[in-house]
Amino acid sequence: MHRRRIKIWLAIAIIGMVILVGRLAQIQLISTESFSKYGVNLLEKSVAQRTQEMVIDNGRGNFLDQSGEPLIYKKVPVLILFPFLNHLDWPVEEVAAAIGVRDEALLRSLNKAKNPIAFGSPKPFRLSESQMEAINKLKIPGVFAVEKKYPLSDINAEQLIGITGENSTLLKDRYGEKEFAPRTLVGLSGLEKSFDEFLVGEGKSKLVYHVDGVGSPLFGINVKYTEPANPFYPLNVKTTLDKDLQEKAEKLVDQHQIKNGGLVLLDIETNTVLAMVSRPHLNRSQPFGDKGVQNQMLKQQIPGSVFKTVVAAAAIDYGLQPPSRTFDCNQNIYGKEDPNYQHGILDFTESFARSCNRTFADLAKELKDKDEGIIEAYAEKLSLTGKVGWTGSVFHTEDFEQMADEDSGRVFHNEEAKKDDNYVALSAIGQHEVRVTPLAVANMMATIARGGDKQMVRVVESVEYQNGSKVFGFNEKKLTGETVSPFTAQKLQKLLREVIVNEEGTGRWFQELPYAVAGKSGTAETGIMKEGEQTYNKWFAGYFPYENPKYALVTVNLGVHGDEGGVNPLFADMVKEVSAHDKTEEKTD
Structure with a gap:
């Protein structure tokens, strides 16, 4: 019995030794770079100790x-101090004199340091070039003046x-x-x-x-x-961002209390993004926990009456808008009395300026009777379907996308909707299944302003080495597919300007701005109720100056109640900021 117990304990001891040796082998030889379910790098941790x-x-x-x-990081010239200085007799007075601080301040910052520190952290003391040179000339072990990269x-x-x-x-x-x-x-x-x-x-x-x-x-x-x-x-x-305009845009979006939405500002000549703001703000601690990580300017949204620009382009080309033709704008899209809007009898131009739903519903149904694909074709001509961001061959990548998060737009969700008069009428006013991105709408405005020249939107100009020489440059590229003719673009330009100059136009608020504006408003039902009320997407999209177009601008506020969240003030303020910016640039030049 006694011998049996000894054997059992001996077996347990041997098994224990095997387990310990196996564990030691795992730690020392097998799982050195990925230990445990957390993937701990033991070599790295060992070196760190x-x-x-x-x-x-x-x-x-x-x-x-x-x-x-x-835009992300900045290099700050700082003083680096190592904690072993606490155990040495080092010329702290000389260092303090070189940067113009008291030696007690340096000693205090080192007192409890267990790791190297940048003097003054978390707001590091910024050194001048002469101070950096003076520090490094001293050649004191554990004291360095360097440019350290900090996040902005x-x-x-x-x-x-x-x-x-x-x-x-x-x-x-x-x-x-x-x-x-x-x-x-x-x-x-x-x-x-x-x-x-x-x-x-x-x-x-x-x-x-x-x-x-x-x-x-x-x-x-x-x-x-x-x-x-x-x-x-x-x-x-x-x-291609302009940091000054970007900062101004960010402040304006917050000042106008845009909680979900933002703006896009394009340079029309180069078709590049000068500023882009999306809300809600990004929550960096939980970026994927809400919509904050999504760029709403690249995501599908319901456009409302902004989409009437597409129907207008098709109506112009198909001759559905003779000057003598009028529409009953006291009626809704179904031909019944409209309880909300009593615009009276309007011609085509006035209908666009005042955003008469009945006019564009009727025109869309007539276009459908000619060809069910017309509205989609014109949406593509004006860059609202598909993606508009720069794409092309970059080294070994054939279909490189600058804005890989960008959604494509659409008009109809299925083929049957194209044949239904009610769905077509709703689509004509930017409802039902119509979805576009704010970036694509801005590009539509830029395309019209350029007379129908349809281009890809760039947000990156080049990739550069540290010395500033180019690794790769992103040149201007045309968007594939058909576009509107210069004649049609010119007609659209006049319609968009009429929205502003017409005393009853939906953009009449912009008549006194420093730049002459052309554009189109939009208010779209989202189908989502909040606090028991319908919510809306509110838009204004346009370009300026009208006579010599330089900028395309889209402002949008998503999912707000009908009596709040208008974006006209935001659009107007951004135009003012751009004008002030241009005047500053002219003085500098």
């Missing part, structure tokens, strides 16, 4: 505006630019077995995602020193500087 470092640059590329101003406190165009995160699985899916530094950031949305291959880090730049168990220098006090081998990296993505 024996080193302390200050990351100067995370290695990921930056976004710039059209003039080269940073206020990031504009946040949904357009997008977000990054740590995701080793996604890195492997995108780049196969290519090796990356631990905790490499990867683009998850927006331009960060579209341009990830250009932006993904080649490695961090950092100051590193080795320590023992209590944090004292292990191999002396020499600090090692490490950086990626290629001095041309990280790359920069130079956007």
